[in-house]
Amino acid sequence: MTEILVLGAGYTGMAAAIRLAARTRAHITLVNASPRFTERLRLHQTAAGEGLADHAIEDVIAGTGIDFVQARVTGIDPERREVTVDGGRTFGYDKLVYALGTVTDLAVPGVAEHAFVYNSYQEARRLAVRLDELGGGTVVVAGGGLTGVESATEIAEAHPGLHVVLLSRGRPAAMMGRAARDYLMRAMDRLGIEVREGGGVTKVLPDGVELSDGEIIPSEATLWTAGTKGLPLAAQAGLTVDAHGRIVVDQTLRSVSHPDVYAVGDSAAIEQSYGVMHGTCQGGIPTGLAAADSLVATLRGRRPRPFRFGYFHQPLSIGRKDGVIQFTRPDDSPRRAYLKGSWAVRYKETVSSSPLTTYRLLAKGLVPVRLYLRLAGIGS
Numbered sequence: 509m510t511e512i513l514v515l516g517a518g519y520t521g522m523a524a525a526i527r528l529a530a531r532t533r534a535h536i537t538l539v540n541a542s543p544r545f546t547e548r549l550r551l552h553q554t555a556a557g558e559g560l561a562d563h564a565i566e567d568v569i570a571g572t573g574i575d576f577v578q579a580r581v582t583g584i585d586p587e588r589r590e591v592t593v594d595g596g597r598t599f600g601y602d603k604l605v606y607a608l609g610t611v612t613d614l615a616v617p618g619v620a621e622h623a624f625v626y627n628s629y630q631e632a633r634r635l636a637v638r639l640d641e642l643g644g645g646t647v648v649v650a651g652g653g654l655t656g657v658e659s660a661t662e663i664a665e666a667h668p669g670l671h672v673v674l675l676s677r678g679r680p681a682a683m684m685g686r687a688a689r690d691y692l693m694r695a696m697d698r699l700g701i702e703v704r705e706g707g708g709v710t711k712v713l714p715d716g717v718e719l720s721d722g723e724i725i726p727s728e729a730t731l732w733t734a735g736t737k738g739l740p741l742a743a744q745a746g747l748t749v750d751a752h753g754r755i756v757v758d759q760t761l762r763s764v765s766h767p768d769v770y771a772v773g774d775s776a777a778i779e780q781s782y783g784v785m786h787g788t789c790q791g792g793i794p795t796g797l798a799a800a801d802s803l804v805a806t807l808r809g810r811r812p813r814p815f816r817f818g819y820f821h822q823p824l825s826i827g828r829k830d831g832v833i834q835f836t837r838p839d840d841s842p843r844r845a846y847l848k849g850s851w852a853v854r855y856k857e858t859v860s861s862s863p864l865t866t867y868r869l870l871a872k873g874l875v876p877v878r879l880y881l882r883l884a885g886i887g888s
Contacts, residue, residue, distance in 0.1 A: 509533070509534060509535050510532070510602045510603065510807060511534065511535050511537070511600060511601050511602045512528055512535070512537070512601065512602065512605065513536075513537050513539065513591055513599055513600075513604050514536065514537070514539065514604075514605040514607060515539050515581055515591065515604070515606050515607060515608050516540060516607035516608040516609060517538055517539075517540035517545060517576075518545075518546065518773070518792075519547075519549075519789050519793050519796070519863060520609075520773030520775075520795055521538065521540070521605065521607030521796065522538075522565075522568065522569075522796070522863075522867055523792075523796030523797050523800075523863070524607060524770075524772055524796035524797070525538045525569065525574055525605070525800075526572055526574070526867050527797050527800035527801070528605075528800045528803065528804070529572040530572075531801070531804045532804055532807065534602075534807070535575070536573070536574045537575045537576075537577060537599060537601075538565070538569065538575070538576050538577070539577045539579055539591070539593065539599070540565060540576070540577075541579065541581075542628065542629070543564055543565055543578050544562060544563065544629060545564070545565050545568050545864070546628065548609075548789075549789050549860060551626045551629065551632040552626075552659040552662045552663075553828075554633060554636060555624075555626075555632045555633075555639070555659060555662070555731070556639070556659075556662040556665070556666040557636045557639065557666055557667075558666070558828075563864060565578075568864060568867055577593070579593035579594055579595070579597065580593060580594045581608065583741065584741055584744075584745035584747075586604075586745055586746065586747065586766045586768070586769060588600075589601050589602065589768065601768075602768065603768055603803055603807075604770065605769075605770045605771075605772065605796075605799060605800075605803070606755060606769060606771045606772070607771075607772050607796065608739055608775055609739075609773060609774055609787075610736035610737055610739070610752075610754075610774045610775065611625075611736060611737065611739060612625040612626065612627055612735070612736055613736055613737045616709060616710070616711065616732075616734075617711045617712070618711045618712030618713060619712050619732050621712075621714075623712045623730045623731065624729060624730065624732065625731075625732050625733075626655070626733065635729065635731060638728075638729050639663065639666075639667055639729060642667070642670060642728050642729065644669050644671075645726075645727075646672075646673060646725070646726055646728060647663060647667075647670050647671070647672050647673070647727060647728060647731070648673045648675060648717050648727040648729075648730045649663070649672065649673070649674050649675065649731045649733065650675045650730065650732050650733060651675070651732065651733035651734035651735070652674065652675070652676020652677065652679065652681065652682070653681070653734075654681060655733040656674060656680070656731075656733040656734070657680050657681050657696075657824060658825050658826075659731055659733060660672050660674040660696070661695065661696060661699055661701065661826045661827045662828075663731075664700060664701050665699060665827030665828065665829070666827075668700070671700070672700070672701045673701070673703075673704060673725060673727070674696070674701055674702070674703050675707065675719075675725075676704070676705050677705075677707075677708055677734075678705065679705060680692070680703060680705070681822075681824065683822060683834075683842070684822060684824075684832070684834040684842055684846075685834055685842035685844065685846065687844075687846060688833075688834040688842070692826065692832050695826045695830055695832075707719040707720055707721060712730055715727065716730075717730055736752075736787070737753045738752055738754045738755070738775060739753065742754075742771075742775075746766075747766055747769060748763065748765040749777070750777040750784075752777070754771070754774070754775060754776055754777040755771035755775060755776050756776075757776050757778055759815055760799075760802040760806075760813075760814065760815065761776065761778065761795060761798060761799040761802055761815055762802070770802065771799075772796045772799045773787060773791075773796065774786075774787025774792065776795065778795065778815065778817075781839075782838065782840070783839075789863075790820070791817055791819070793863060793866075795815070798813075798815045799815075801813070802815070817838075818837075819838055819840040820835065820838075821833055821834065821835050821836055821859070822834040822836060822840070822842075823852075823856040823859060824856075825853075825856060829850075829853065830848075830849060830850075830852070830853065831847075831848070831852035831853045831855075831856050832846060832847065832848050833846055833847040833848075833852045833855050833856060
């Protein structure tokens with residue numbers, strides 16, 4: 509029996525594992541460090557103190573025939589086709605799906621020691637506890653991308669007694685069109701968020717951050733969302749990776765250096781006509797499904813379909829009661845159309861709702877995956 513090992517049970521790894529279980533008779537083992545399925549896109553809600561549903565991975569995959577192993581991957585040997593986990597256990601494989609995602613880039617001094625990050629649910633909860641302890645003072649959110657903006661607005665709404673400072677090298681949410689971004693900036697002003705543009709952080713201190721011009725901004729808690737990178741495991745294993753540590757894959761999502769390894773989600777450097785995809789749930793789950801279909805086609809001696817993906821939108825929460833949705837061209841550049849306010853909230857909660865229902869329908873073979881991929885933006 510073919511042994512398929514899936515590393516990582518986030519959005520993409522879970523989608524790949526369940527799709528493989530539905531389409532093959534291979535033995536599938538899913539490895540994840542936590543027993544919990546973490547909805548990473550909602551960690552800013554966790555950090556702000558919102559209680560979210562707790563989903564055990566074993567419950568999500570119940571009835572699929574997938575074996576779950578709770579362990580942290582410590583090494584990959586692609587020549588021997590073995591993976592080592594903590595405790596020294598090893599697992600062999602015929603095909604490997606690498607879905608371990610990315611982690612916060614800790615290159616700036618002091619980030620590892622003094623900043624809160626979103627590498628796990630537990631770390632987001634640690635920030636939530638800290639925010640609850642503060643009766644007042646300043647919270648700094650470093651990073652003006654969607655994660656930083658959502659975190660700043662969520663915290664400001666949930667903790668109106670705190671002064672939230674958002675630090676961004678450029679304009680916050682710079683990928684959005686002018687009208688959508690103007691709406692966002694007015695909303696942040698309404699929430700009392702201080703936006704600082706242009707000054708890079710050179711050091712995170714125990715009680716503040718130091719900017720490139722030498723200014724120090726005091727902070728009772730600093731959240732770092734300014735950049736991610738791949739885990740060192742892939743490079744250490746000899747797999748070809750890009751400058752961010754992501755596995756370089758071909759059009760069928762196979763490693764260009766080791767064709768028995770597939771990489772999905774933000775673990776992979778996936779080249780499209782417009783450039784390399786960036787890591788989002790919008791593109792992540794489709795890569796997991798497409799990699800599974802690619803692997804199945806290979807096992808059956810067929811030619812896999814090339815992976816093609818186009819973006820459709822940039823959904824952004826502004827706390828729990830507001831939001832803005834920027835609709836995009838396939839290359840993720842903004843169109844004129846956007847949604848705002850309560851319509852944006854409804855839209856985002858619909859398209860970004862928990863994927864667990866989709867996973868359960870996948871397990872039963874009730875999701876027309878080709879149609880799903882088309883709706884997700886993938887061409888034929």
